[in-house]
Amino acid sequence: MAAKTETAPATMGTVASADGTTIAYEKVGSGPALVLVDGALCDRGFGPCRPLAAELADRFTVYLYDRRGRGDSGDTAASAPTTTPEREVEDLRAVLDRASEENGGGPVAVYGSSSGAGLALEAAAAGVPMRALVTYEAPYVAAGWKNPDVDHLAVVDGLLTEGKNGSAVGYFLVTMVGAPAFVPFMMRLMPSVWKHMRAVAPTLPNDIRIMSGFRVPADRLSRIAVKTLVLVGGKAAEPMRDAQTAVAAAVPGARSGVLDGQTHQVSAKAIAPQIAAFVSA
Template identity: 60%
Template sequence: MTNTKEAGTVLSVLSPDGTALSVERMGTGPSLVLVDGAFCGRTFGPARALANELKDAFTVYFYDRRGRGDSGETMPYATEREIEDLQAVLNEAGGSPYVYGISSGAALALEAAAAGVPMRRLATYEAPYTGVQGADGTPGSHREHLEALLRDGKRGSAVSYFLVKMVGAPAFLPYLLRLMPGVWKKQTAAANTLPYEARVTNDFVAPLERLRQVTVPTLVMVGGKAAAPMAAGQKAIAGAIPSSEHRILDGQTHQVSAAAIAAQLRDFFTSGT
């Protein structure tokens, strides 16, 4: 998941609560802000590779969400603070930029759009609204368990719980990741932010009533190899957002290729100009 592609200019952007956010900028053209998913940031995850794919057509901004990488963290946490963070990055980008979010970053971008944060156009890939439910049929609540593990200093266990019990990854995946020290170190370093993801994603259940308030033109994407709950979730949110388009990317998984996403973003963002 790490990469060594070209770096851009690193900026420090202040959120309204005083949290300093580490933001990177590269390229030229209309502004585009990338919003990462769980664990990921400027130096770990898909954003840098995607920014390098798009820098010839857009001025791309990507950032460490609060509590990760070089960004600060002001407590207590609230989803509203993350929406304010994104608004601050959008302000730095100027005007009403294009926005792309992946996984929980897609959920954050959707919540921001529903809250009225100005965006030119919004594209999302596999917001994790997979309909996780408790035994009684109500939305599952994992945040308390994650917080208990973190209080006990069990960061690795928190990562494993998030990946297997919440995301639905195979049980062997955490063991495999432990064999990749660089990756595992990055994930455990961001373990403190996992309870935040439970809040941002509405416990992995699509907030359809709020999504109906999204007015920005929105592209909702899903990989052709997505599991049934993920595919159903993307169809549901596309159906809820009034000005939306739903696309299936053949052959893609949750680890979507930068080239595949870049092609979709170029098409969607330039079609409205």
């Protein structure tokens, strides 16, 4: 068996979004371009994208970027009012345009996880050019969700206005995501992790807006003209499974798949082959 080719070190770059905001990215690997889109509270140095990029870098030129208000990208807490789903779609378009320019032109493939999957779907529905789209567990929910009438955006906005960033993170993790109540306490015992989460807490409202009240926006998704693969973990709760079924049904021609044994925190080794096979087909 041939030895795996060594991957060159990642290189950094920035690109200006439509409103002039600086979006930071890094790229690693070689081959067709693939852009990864993170979910809530994550950036390229904190979350699943870097391990996934390492798994894919022998087959793709992988771009991972800091979403607006995170990491080295602009629009921090001081200017958070300029963060909207529309601005984040423009940010993703800017990264895709740069990836296309640097890799011979033409549309670029996209992978999005969690609310990053929601953002990628919104971008595709808005007509942002993509070669292929793979999503993992965009966190829409079915009508029978346990908290269907709670205005989560108002709660999180209120906590942030009061300067209670830690409480906003705890509310998101426990009440919205469904993590056990002890998780925020455990996070506090990891100072660097908790510091990061508190710092990016002001970006949470936009993840909530992107997710359209956590109901599948079937009408908008029906506009997508990109070949799409919708994935869900085998250990996902029923509302999450139902939501991914609804997403796949709404996107014309979409395929769906289940990753056995996987939770919302999907293993890079488990999902990388699925992404590679679909994007390369």
